[in-house]
């Protein structure tokens with residue numbers, strides 16, 4: 001049966017905004033986020049300002065809206081912020097997910113949880129769906145707990161792990177691609193690490209995968225990321241080529257030089273093996289994703 005009512009958590013965020021834009025008109029949609037609604041232009045949907053740390057508020061919105069599917073994109077996503085404040089990271093990412101998982105069981109909803117390649121330690125990437133996770137940061141541990149809670153609680157669920165999200169949205173905070181393109185266009189030097197690999201993912205492509213996962217009966221974990229495995233430095237060079245920017249402004253460095261609070265998995269990134277067969281949505285390559293990003297970026301800033 002096709003889903004008719006969808007609840008999107010984190011509808012103000014980069015991914016949530018893309019999911020919302022696609023869902024409105026196809027489903028009866030409720031968006032929830034911590035702050036007031038930033039994207040009413042998407043049309044006919046209901047917005048509720050809900051902090052997912054508040055169990056009663058989560059239960060209330062779930063019982064009142066009775067969604068067939070919850071697309072749970074909300075999270076505390078600032079990796080260093082999570083390291084500095086692990087209690088809040090745990091409360092939002094682990095406990096908030098537990099509240100939604102419990103509510104899904106009570107109301108009979110399917111849960112699609114967004115997760116991350118930061119559940120892995122980065123020793124042996126790229127990772128497949130059945131590789132054993134071992135998180136090395138507060139963010140990674142809180143998201144791994146969210147995965148475990150979902151798997152242990154929900155009768156009908158999919159976990160969608162993604163990696164280094166990028167995309168254009170007038171509402172979203174800066175991501176690696178918008179930051180790099182913006183700095184280089186302004187003629188500024190930027191430091192980019194050579195020793196972290198990932199599978200950069202276009203938010204629009206991920207939104208298609210997430211909505212499709214809401215529709216199918218497939219259970220378990222799915223890697224929903226871009227189709228390549230590149231260092232940040234190589235990704236930066238692809239952006240330079242596509243936007244015809246000055247690559248001489250990029251200074252290659254190693255992660256340790258950044259002295260960030262949270263350790264990063266070095267050889268992270270994933271192989272997306274199951275998603276195409278489960279949903280029919282193909283993960284885009286980096287070059288395909290960046291080309292699509294460029295089209296939306298140019299359309300928005302002619």
Ligand SMILES: NC(=O)c1ccc[n+]([C@@H]2O[C@H](COP(=O)([O-])OP(=O)(O)OC[C@H]3O[C@@H](n4cnc5c(N)ncnc54)[C@H](OP(=O)(O)O)[C@@H]3O)[C@@H](O)[C@H]2O)c1
Pocket residue numbers: 009010011012013014015016032033034035036050051052053072073074075076077092096114115116117143161162163164165166172173
């Ligand atoms: N960004 C990446 O590179 C990346 C990589 C791997 C996995 N992921 C995962 O992908 C998902 C989407 O990421 P994103 O980049 O789209 O995130 P984002 O832009 O940072 O948006 C996160 C959303 O979560 C909401 N939120 C945060 N705390 C909340 C709370 N206590 N109660 C209710 N809502 C809350 C925020 O609401 P307000 O805006 O209203 O405050 C925001 O709308 C996340 O689950 C993330 O862990 C992201």
